[in-house]
Amino acid sequence: MDIHIITLFPKFFESPTETGILGRAVTDGLVRLHYYSLANFKEAPNKRVDDVPYGGGAGMLLRPEPVARAIEAAKTAAPDAPVVHFTPRGKRLTQHATEMLKQRHTSLILLCGRYEGIDERVLETFVDYHFCVGDAVLSGGEFPALLLIDALTRLLPGVLGNDDSPEEESFSKRLGRKKEYPHYTRPEVWRGKSVPETLLSGHHKNIDAWRKNRLS
Structure with a gap:
């Protein structure tokens, strides 16, 4: 462009x-x-x-x-x-x-x-x-x-490491123009606060549902 x-x-x-x-x-x-x-x-x-x-x-x-x-x-x-x-x-x-x-x-x-x-x-x-x-x-x-x-x-294609990234960000069409869900990374427990169990389960359907329920 x-x-x-x-x-x-x-x-x-x-x-x-x-x-x-x-x-x-x-x-x-x-x-x-x-x-x-x-x-x-x-x-x-x-x-x-x-x-x-x-x-x-x-x-x-x-x-x-x-x-x-x-x-x-x-x-x-x-x-x-x-x-x-x-x-x-x-x-x-x-x-x-x-x-x-x-x-x-x-x-x-x-x-x-x-x-x-x-x-x-x-x-x-x-x-x-x-x-x-x-x-x-x-x-x-x-x-x-x-x-x-x-x-x-x-x-623009090729700008981000994953071309699907813009489709899964806040206000994107895929997320219904809503704000994105919360994110967590390592460590699993930080200062007494734990990552939600659903995100650690490896159950993709449950993870997708968890994320969908937290769009705002």
Whole structure:
């Protein structure tokens, strides 16, 4: 999958995308990340990428032209890629939504806002999906963008050690979109607390029933 990221801060993504499962997926070419720094799309060298909002109010807005130019550059590389924007006004980003994006698209353009956001005219012109990751105010769209990148990467074949793993995780279709059951590992007894006997029985039907009864 190709993911095109429009941001003021490309370096924000360096450490997370070089580490762990996501880092291996990038190294193996299963996920290809392309960055578009808004600073490179200014209307002129002396122009800012942000400005004060009409009507007054605190904070700054990203100007429409640099954002539009960055999106158009990404669209040149990936003409069929939808533009994804992160905003409290968007739909909740769920596992189901992540699966939908993975099934429908082979590339995405992630638009990361900053400050008070982005001029509405750009959003009306270019954006295909608006997503929200929760009822909290973040410093920028880079945080939810990274969340989506990680969630998408886990769904790609060859990323996890077992391709069935995404089907048995919280919010997966196989688990009825419910939260996963509790897990236990060695030792069998830890500080006086024991692993449930059913999980030690080796009786797969009973184990499956135990796990199913503990989905929430």
